[in-house]
Amino acid sequence: MHMLKEPFENRSGKLFIDGVPAEKLAEEFGTPLYVMSEERIRANYRRLRKAFSAHYGKIRIYYAAKTNTNISVLKILAGEGAHVDAVSPGEVSLALKAGFAADKILFTGTSVRTDELEFLAARAIAVNADSLSPLERLLGIKTPELFSARVNPEVGAGHHSHVVTAGKETKFGLWQDDAVKAYGLAKKAGVRRFGIHMHIGAGVLDTEPFLLALDRLLGIAKKIRVETGVEFEFVDMGGGLGVPYKPGEKELDLAVFSENILSLFKKRAAEYGLGEPVFCLEPGRYLVCDAGALLAAVNTVKTTPFKKFIGVDAGLNTLLRPALYGSYHHILSAGKLDLPDTQTCDVVGQICESGDVLARDRRLPEIAEGDLLAVLNAGAYGFSMSSQYNSRPRAAEALVKNGDYELIRERETLEDLLARQRIARWLK
């Protein structure tokens, strides 16, 4: 028996996602299939906004688009009033297509090319620079109205070393002295509006690293203000709010989290003469992760002298996180929710890599070929990190809403594998 939370539901042993049977979705659209719940995305956004708004009047939430750039997902969040954090011209263009106004987009790219800065300048997209170079090049193109810097608050955190994005080891962000220089430069060039930003890492379930980093960020903001005279319109704490992946893992207590963060923010803002800037968050995972599942069909069941392997039609090409970070994703047998877990097995994909393991030594009920599995928490960094590795077309995506459902991304076909390829003249 499995305890499920909305939008997932056990109806007589069958998995339903916001009122739609998982098996029906798989039958209609095929597998592997990403399924996103609109209501869950909306509920996540509203819960977060409400918790923070209870302590401070000026809250803004940027959705970190990299998490899931399906245009329907973007539209849902645009409709909720979210702003958007984009890290590439591609994300900017998808956000604009989804209906986000240009002034609701903040670009936080790293190692940015000059033609990308030109693309942003032409669309009046605010740039959050993470080194001096893009700022200098941007000023050479056009003086922006608003400038913000991604500052390294010297405190990082995250579920894996790859996702710690502040501190000594990281490529991201401006250290204090360069940050002071950057704002001085921008002000001198005629920029009139300013924000300041950090992003410490991902999958953080403790308040402490955020508090330490925010404290440092505000200290740096004070120094910038004193030395350059810049006044900050917004302070962006970044994203990284974790969600539980493993059964028994505790979720962030938003009431306590928001109160702790905002009391520190208000105290320091008053102490440092920063006024009342808009307080921004930049979550990705928190908004969409538990709204999505990846449905995969079982192709093979294989027993070796050492292990049992359940071979499915998804893998590291579809969901990279387990291979990349060793991440845990809970897996359900979509048609056997009432059966006890009687076996220990590895759930593996179709990719020719031994690291193509979605779950290791996992307890599951007896599984037969043809069964449908649901990999939970796949709404974040699922499709967006997927690839055509091993020349497998990318998966389809569906959106469910209160018993209704629709395809929101067609499955790629074999033709897509050839898209934009050319045969060299001498091979023709």
Ligand SMILES: Cc1ncc(COP(=O)(O)O)c(C=O)c1O
């Ligand atoms: C600049 C920035 N903001 C926000 C996020 C979102 O992180 P998360 O999905 O963990 O909230 C990321 C993730 O990499 C990021 O790089």
